[in-house]
Amino acid sequence: MNGNKIRLSKSSISQKEKQAVSEVLTKEFLGMGEEVMLFENKIQKYLQTDMQVVCVSSGTSALHLSMSALDIGYGDEVLVPSLTYVASYQAISATGAVPISCEINPDTLFLDTDDARKKITKNTKAIMPVHYASSSKGMDEVYMLADEFGLRVIEDAAQAFGSERNSEKIGTKGDIICFSFDGIKNITSGEGGAVLSNDDKLIQRVQDSRLLGVEKDTEKRFSGYRSWDFDVKYQGYRYHMSNIMASIGAVQIDRLEEFKIKRQSIAKKYINSLKNIDEIVFLDIDFDEVLPHIFVIKTQRRDSLRKYLISNDIECGVHYKPNHLLTKYKTDFVLETTEKIYSEILTLPCHFDLSADEQDYVIDKIEEFFRA
Numbered sequence: 001m002n003g004n005k006i007r008l009s010k011s012s013i014s015q016k017e018k019q020a021v022s023e024v025l026t027k028e029f030l031g032m033g034e035e036v037m038l039f040e041n042k043i044q045k046y047l048q049t050d051m052q053v054v055c056v057s058s059g060t061s062a063l064h065l066s067m068s069a070l071d072i073g074y075g076d077e078v079l080v081p082s083l084t085y086v087a088s089y090q091a092i093s094a095t096g097a098v099p100i101s102c103e104i105n106p107d108t109l110f111l112d113t114d115d116a117r118k119k120i121t122k123n124t125k126a127i128m129p130v131h132y133a134s135s136s137k138g139m140d141e142v143y144m145l146a147d148e149f150g151l152r153v154i155e156d157a158a159q160a161f162g163s164e165r166n167s168e169k170i171g172t173k174g175d176i177i178c179f180s181f182d183g184i185k186n187i188t189s190g191e192g193g194a195v196l197s198n199d200d201k202l203i204q205r206v207q208d209s210r211l212l213g214v215e216k217d218t219e220k221r222f223s224g225y226r227s228w229d230f231d232v233k234y235q236g237y238r239y240h241m242s243n244i245m246a247s248i249g250a251v252q253i254d255r256l257e258e259f260k261i262k263r264q265s266i267a268k269k270y271i272n273s274l275k276n277i278d279e280i281v282f283l284d285i286d287f288d289e290v291l292p293h294i295f296v297i298k299t300q301r302r303d304s305l306r307k308y309l310i311s312n313d314i315e316c317g318v319h320y321k322p323n324h325l326l327t328k329y330k331t332d333f334v335l336e337t338t339e340k341i342y343s344e345i346l347t348l349p350c351h352f353d354l355s356a357d358e359q360d361y362v363i364d365k366i367e368e369f370f371r372a
């Protein structure tokens with residue numbers, strides 16, 4: 001497969017995940033049951049938090065269910081940075097609400113709260129800061145703005161599981177935090193996600209609505225039963241997590257410290273090795289705290305560097321095409337900073353199985369490019 005191509009990102013699956021899946025298959029209870037409860041408990045224990053954890057089918061469904069549980073819908077607006085995965089936008093528009101594209105800080109690529117403030121209207125219900133490249137420097141300002149205007153905060157922390165801010169793990173404080181466990185995120189459950197919050201009412205709604213709105217079905221499923229005589233009061237979705245997925249995630253949490261050390265050292269090595277190249281600018285991210293899902297650099301010669309790396313069998317990425325440039329999310333707002341940054345960003349290979357030799361090769365090729 002792929003010859004010598006260096007992958008941008010990939011899952012890392014050991015014998016332990018295979019064993020765990022095999023055990024679930026042997027039990028022949030594949031849907032949502034005990035394994036999901038155990039995974040939720042394990043997340044809570046890893047984070048050492050009282051926040052309640054609800055596991056769902058993806059990061060996107062975590063975001064969608066959170067807003068749906070807040071009754072965000074038609075006529076409402078949600079502030080969100082344009083520079084994010086289209087999942088953030090689709091989750092907002094799935095509720096009927098309109099995503100309002102905001103600018104980013106050019107150094108961190110995190111939401112620019114001054115710009116967000118200008119875009120608040122009487123219809124604004126929530127703000128969705130995105131933990132870009134797993135970092136969330138600037139989150140305190142988001143909460144200050146939200147307090148001032150009575151907005152709910154839905155953190156798109158899809159990339160930030162295992163990251164810290166001010167020495168506190170992401171997911172241990174805040175209003176609503178959504179993680180993703182898709183195949184290439186910091187940990188994976190195959191596909192999956194989670195909603196964390198201290199808001200009991202919201203958590204109850206999210207628990208019910210992941211199972212088609214069937215009231216209190218979660219408790220039954222966790223003990224191996226299901227509801228036959230039930231009521232439904234709200235729109236629900238088929239967004240629960242399966243036992244198979246949960247069993248993979250539970251093993252990955254045990255491997256997270258190892259993942260963290262490796263990904264942080266990859267980021268630090270890129271910085272150390274490339275810091276003398278004037279034409280490369282790094283993001284303002286502290287890799288002692290942040291567990292990087294992606295490693296992003298900025299350079300004016302992005303397109304030619306990208307071509308050069310690809311021609312040398314090195315995969316690279318552009319995270320992301322700004323959403324306000326997509327037909328569905330066109331806007332009258334001008335987002336100058338976002339569009340400029342979009343022309344400069346390049347994502348370099350960063351994943352647990354990237355070998356030292358492979359990273360050396362990537363670094364060599366980048367040096368070679370800028371020497372020429």
Ligand SMILES: *Cc1c(COP(=O)(O)O)cnc(C)c1O
Pocket residue numbers: 058059060061084085087088130156158159180181182192193
């Ligand atoms: C991955 C990701 C999502 C979506 O998560 P899925 O589990 O893939 O649905 C949302 N937002 C951001 C910023 C992401 O990186």
